[in-house]
Amino acid sequence: MTKTQLMVLMTPVILFSLTVHEYSHGRMALLLGDDTAERKGRLSFNPLRHLDIAGVLCFYFVGFGWAKPVPVDWRNFQNPQRDMMYVAFAGPLSNIALAVFCSFFLRLMAPDFSYLFVILAYGIWINVALAIFNMLPVYPLDGSSVLKGLVPESVAERLTSLDRFGAILILSVFLMDHFAHTGILGTILLYPINYSVLFLSQETFPMIIEVLKASFG
Numbered sequence: 001m002t003k004t005q006l007m008v009l010m011t012p013v014i015l016f017s018l019t020v021h022e023y024s025h026g027r028m029a030l031l032l033g034d035d036t037a038e039r040k041g042r043l044s045f046n047p048l049r050h051l052d053i054a055g056v057l058c059f060y061f062v063g064f065g066w067a068k069p070v071p072v073d074w075r076n077f078q079n080p081q082r083d084m085m086y087v088a089f090a091g092p093l094s095n096i097a098l099a100v101f102c103s104f105f106l107r108l109m110a111p112d113f114s115y116l117f118v119i120l121a122y123g124i125w126i127n128v129a130l131a132i133f134n135m136l137p138v139y140p141l142d143g144s145s146v147l148k149g150l151v152p153e154s155v156a157e158r159l160t161s162l163d164r165f166g167a168i169l170i171l172s173v174f175l176m177d178h179f180a181h182t183g184i185l186g187t188i189l190l191y192p193i194n195y196s197v198l199f200l201s202q203e204t205f206p207m208i209i210e211v212l213k214a215s216f217g
Contacts, residue, residue: 001113006215007060009115013122014059015047017098017130018067021091022050025070028090032083034076042070058174059126066133069140081156085149088142092131099127103200111207121201121208128196132189139166 023045026037037043042050050067058065077083102123109117135143144166148156176182198205 001118001214003214006118006211009118010059010122010126010215013119013126014056014065015051017095017123017126018056018065019045019047019050020094020098021130021134022067022070024090024094025072025087028087029070029072032077032086034073034087036073036076037070040071059129061178065130066141081153082149084145088145088149091142092134095127095131095134099124099131099196099200102127106201106204109204111204113211117207118211121204121211124197124200125193125208125212128200129189129193132192132196136188138169139163141166141170 023043026043029036030038030043044050050070052066052068055066055068072084072087074080074084102120106117106120106124109120111117134141135146137143137147139162144159144163148159151159173182173184177185197208201208
């Protein structure tokens with residue numbers, strides 16, 4: 001299977017995984033009383049409504065990425081600090097569920113380069129990567145809101161005051177990794193991603209690594 005064929009197979013997995021992630025944020029917000037995502041047309045399984053080109057491209061070059069964040073109005077929640085944590089965690093949790101689903105069927109298959117095997121292998125890797133990357137406690141990633149929901153309100157307010165630096169920090173790390181080859185994100189994320197994929201895939205893990213090497217090598 002050529003690298004081009006692998007990239008073609010990867011694309012729908014990326015789009016579906018990102019769509020489920022953002023839909024889960026919007027659905028949880030709606031359950032907790034905020035209909036902002038629904039009113040803005042983001043409570044949808046249409047990937048075009050959630051597409052962030054830069055975030056998708058990052059999957060092809062660094063192995064993890066993001067979608068366009070679903071709008072949430074915390075003023076509609078009864079307990080904003082707690083409910084924002086639930087909304088934030090819903091996205092990574094949905095990706096973990098997808099990774100578990102893919103791993104169940106992958107382990108029933110012969111470990112070869114069949115189209116279905118490759119799609120399921122991507123399903124595990126991409127969803128694990130999405131969940132772990134988004135749980136980094138840096139704004140605007142989901143981990144930031146999860147962390148704020150776990151600490152006292154006074155501490156959460158101090159963390160919120162630092163949010164304006166979060167996007168700059170992430171962008172700076174991406175640029176350093178790309179141009180200076182510092183490997184910061186890879187060092188932080190590679191071990192937990194690999195360990196999680198190994199835990200889910202067990203004996204098929206070496207073949208998943210072969211798929212990824214053929215894709216990104």
